[in-house]
Amino acid sequence: MIKENLKLNTGAEMPLVGLGTWKSAPSEVGRAVEYALTEAGYQHIDCAAVYKNESEIGESLTKVFNRGIQRENIFITSKLWDDQHARASVPKACKKSLQDLQLDYLDLYLMHWSVAEPFPSAISVRETWEAMEDLVKEGLAKAIGVANFTGPSLIDLLTYAKIKPAVNQIELHPYNQQTRLVEFCQKQGIVVTAYSPLGSPGEVGSRGSGEPILFDDPIIKEIAFRYQKTPAQILLRWAIERRTVVIPKSTHPERIKSNAELFDFSLTAEDLEKIASLERRHRFVDPWDWNGHLPYFD
Numbered sequence: 091m092i093k094e095n096l097k098l099n100t101g102a103e104m105p106l107v108g109l110g111t112w113k114s115a116p117s118e119v120g121r122a123v124e125y126a127l128t129e130a131g132y133q134h135i136d137c138a139a140v141y142k143n144e145s146e147i148g149e150s151l152t153k154v155f156n157r158g159i160q161r162e163n164i165f166i167t168s169k170l171w172d173d174q175h176a177r178a179s180v181p182k183a184c185k186k187s188l189q190d191l192q193l194d195y196l197d198l199y200l201m202h203w204s205v206a207e208p209f210p211s212a213i214s215v216r217e218t219w220e221a222m223e224d225l226v227k228e229g230l231a232k233a234i235g236v237a238n239f240t241g242p243s244l245i246d247l248l249t250y251a252k253i254k255p256a257v258n259q260i261e262l263h264p265y266n267q268q269t270r271l272v273e274f275c276q277k278q279g280i281v282v283t284a285y286s287p288l289g290s291p292g293e294v295g296s297r298g299s300g301e302p303i304l305f306d307d308p309i310i311k312e313i314a315f316r317y318q319k320t321p322a323q324i325l326l327r328w329a330i331e332r333r334t335v336v337i338p339k340s341t342h343p344e345r346i347k348s349n350a351e352l353f354d355f356s357l358t359a360e361d362l363e364k365i366a367s368l369e370r371r372h373r374f375v376d377p378w379d380w381n382g383h384l385p386y387f388d
């Protein structure tokens with residue numbers, strides 16, 4: 091059962107655990123969302139237009155709301171894709187996600203990356219952010235935020251943002267801990283969401299096999315054995331102990347359920363130290379791998 095929330099700088103509460111939906115096949119995602127919300131205690135779903143499954147998620151949301159779950163008790167995030175950064179495109183893209191998700195408002199709308207595509211583009215992050223600020227004024231999004239923002243891009247955004255980002259959603263797991271960026275965001279009152287918190291084991295994709303597998307890490311396995319928990323639960327518990335939101339993706343009911351059972355144990359300082367020692371700055375998600383022209387994280 092999911093018991094904890096973090097407070098956003100808007101005053102709204104964001105559940106610490108949400109369901110990820112990237113690579114959830116349209117045929118499977120609806121059932122996963124329904125199960126998470128009605129059987130596994132989730133109150134938070136992480137979506138994005140680019141995942142191309144928002145309309146299936148929307149059908150499930152309507153179903154569960156018709157069955158008595160209150161819209162205001164569910165936290166729904168969507169994201170603006172890189173080819174919709176132009177001022178005029180932003181409200182259209184947001185409305186399309188709302189229409190697909192069958193919602194009147196989003197709890198959180200994120201700029202998915204800090205670059206407009208196709209590259210080169212004349213659209214600045216500032217133009218896009220200002221258009222996102224208007225979404226809040228229009229009531230289409232309760233909060234806005236960013237994803238994949240590095241320190242410098244966030245520092246620049248903060249120089250002109252009239253609405254401070256509520257969230258920065260970034261890749262975080264023991265092999266890519268980004269401790270300084272997490273600390274910086276948290277000091278600025280920006281909630282950090284950890285994406286690919288399990289090390290995205292389904293994502294061998296563009297780089298092929300040979301990627302490190304967090305579930306096989308001897309330290310994670312040893313801790314899991316000692317606590318009689320799954321490696322996934324250890325990784326997720328580590329993330330929430332850093333006060334980062336986690337959004338593990340699964341379409342398997344038993345995994346969806348166990349990925350949220352994180353509140354009946356805690357890791358010792360010694361375990362946290364062991365996990366800290368696993369840092370290797372390894373990213374599973376890097377635009378260079380799919381577009382080959384943006385050295386985004388270099």
Ligand SMILES: NC(=O)c1ccc[n+]([C@@H]2O[C@H](COP(=O)([O-])OP(=O)(O)OC[C@H]3O[C@@H](n4cnc5c(N)ncnc54)[C@H](OP(=O)(O)O)[C@@H]3O)[C@@H](O)[C@H]2O)c1
Pocket residue numbers: 109110111112113136137202237238259260284285286287288289290291292293320322337338339340341342345346348349375
């Ligand atoms: N903002 C961004 O740019 C960005 C980038 C990446 C991800 N995200 C968000 O973050 C979410 C999570 O990241 P992710 O999907 O990359 O990876 P992840 O959540 O780290 O891992 C998902 C993979 O782990 C498997 N899995 C889940 N629970 C498991 C368990 N208990 N035991 C064994 N395997 C398990 C899933 O398989 P099954 O489904 O088969 O169970 C799936 O292959 C995404 O879905 C998306 O919502 C955002």
